[in-house]
Amino acid sequence: MTDDAPELRASDADRERVAETLRDALAEGRLDMAEFEERLDATYKARTYGELAPITRDLPVAGGVPAAPAVSLHKEPAEPGSWASRITGGEGSSSWAVAVMSGFQRKGRWTVPKRFSCFSFWGGGEIDLREANFADREVEINCIAIMGGAQVIVPPGVEVVVRGIGIMGGFDHREEGVPGEPGAPRVIVTGFAFWGGVAVERKLTKAERLLQKEQRRQEKLDRRTERRELQSSRHEEMRDRWERHWDRQEERMEQHRQRHEERWEQHRERREQRRDRRGHRDY
Template identity: 30%
Template sequence: MSERRPELRIGDRERDAVASALQDAMAEGRLTMEEMQERLDAALQARTYADLDALVADLPIDPPSAALTSPRPSDPRLLRAPGSSVEDRLVLDAGWSSVTREGRWEIPPFVRINGAVGSVRLDCLQATTRSDIIDIEVIGNAGSITIVVPQDWSANLDRLSAGWGSAKSKVAAQPSRGAPLLVLHGAMGWGSLVVRHANWFDRRRLRKQGILLDPPRRPELGR
C-alpha cells in the first residue's frame, strides 16, 4: 500500500466532494450554517489534501487523503462528482426530514430531487454552473420543493406533471444571454414545488454575510 502523502495537490473533484460533505453535515445538525460557510470558503481555497483533511477532521467521514491509499473503484463514474451524467445524477432526497443545498457550490448538469414526505430547498443564489441547461428530474411524492435562483436564471416546467400537487414558477421561462436554464421534468404527486428569485428573507440572510444580490426585477416574470 502506498504512502498517503497529504501534501499532494488536489483538484476541483476533491474540493466538490468536501463541499458536499460539509453541506450534508450541516443538514444533519453537526455544523452550524456559519461553520459550514467558513469551511466552504476554506475548501474553495484549499490546495492540498492536508488542507481538506483539516476541514473534516471532526466529522465522521474518512479524510480526503485516505483516497490516496484506497483501491481505485472499478466503476469510472465513482471517480467523478455526482451529477456529471444522466446515469449518475446528484440526488437530493428528503425522506422524512429536510435537505438543503445553499451557499457557494457548483450545481451539476443532472440533478434528481425527491420531496418524499419532507422538504428540499435548492438554493442557487451563490451557486455556479458550467452548464447552459440543468436537467432536474422531480419526484414530488407528498413533500415540498423550493428552488431559489439568481435574477438572470430561468426555469421551464412544461415537462413537469403537477398531478394532485402543485408546481409554480415565478421566474422567466426563457434564459438571459449566458445564464443557465433549469428544465424540470417528472411528476409532483401530492407535493408542491415553487421556483422563485430571492425574497426579503433570503436577501436579509445574505446581507448578514456581507453578500449583496442584484435588485429584484419589476415586474417579476412568471409561468
C-alpha cells in the first residue's frame, strides 16, 4: 500500500488480494472468526487504498514475513469478458423506467447504475442484465408493480438477493441462495408488488445458448463416432472369429479327407494282398 496515494480508487483485484491475506490469517489462527468476518466485510466495502491499508497492516504473510503492500498502483488490464471488465464504475446509462398500460425493456449492452428504479401499472417491464455492465460491484433494482409486473433476468454467476414485499402479489425468491462467482456483481432486488409480481430468472445469453447447443451437438457426434468405431471393432472381431472358425472347419475337413484316403489306401493294399495270396495257392 502506498501512503502517498490513499484516495486512489481500489480495484476488485486489490480487494481480493486483501481478502486472501485475511483467509490465510484465519487459517493460521491469527484472527478469530468474528475478526475475520468484520475485516472481510470492511474489505469488500472499501473503495480507496486508504480504506484498505489498515485492514492487513498488523498481519504477516506466510512464513512470518511482514505483509507486503496489499494493493498496487500498477493496474493489470482486465481480461475481456471477465467480471472485472464488466464492473466499469461511473454512472449508469439508464437509471429508471416506467410502464403505464404499456411496457419497457432494458437489455443488451447497457450500464446498470448503483440504483435502478422502475414502475409498472397495468403493464410490464423487462430488465435484462445478461450483457450489461455494472457501475458498481453491488447494484440495487427497485421495482414497484401495481396490477402489473417486472422481470429481472440475471446471468449465471451473479449473486441475487430479493428484499421485496408483495400484497396479493409476490416477489420471486427462487434464485436466492446461489453463491456468486469470484468478482461477480451482487444484484439486490427490492420494491413492492400489489396485485402484481416481480420475477427473477437466471438465463444464458443467446450466444451462450448457441455455444452450449453446439457443444452438446459435438458431444453427440463424438459419442456416435465412438459407437461406430466400437461397432466396427466388434464387426472386425466377429469377422475374425468367423474366419478362424472356417479355418478350423477347413482344417478338420482336410484331416478327415486325409484319414479317408489313408483308410482307402490301406483297404486297397489289403485287397491286393488277399488277391496275391489266392493266386499263390492256385499254383
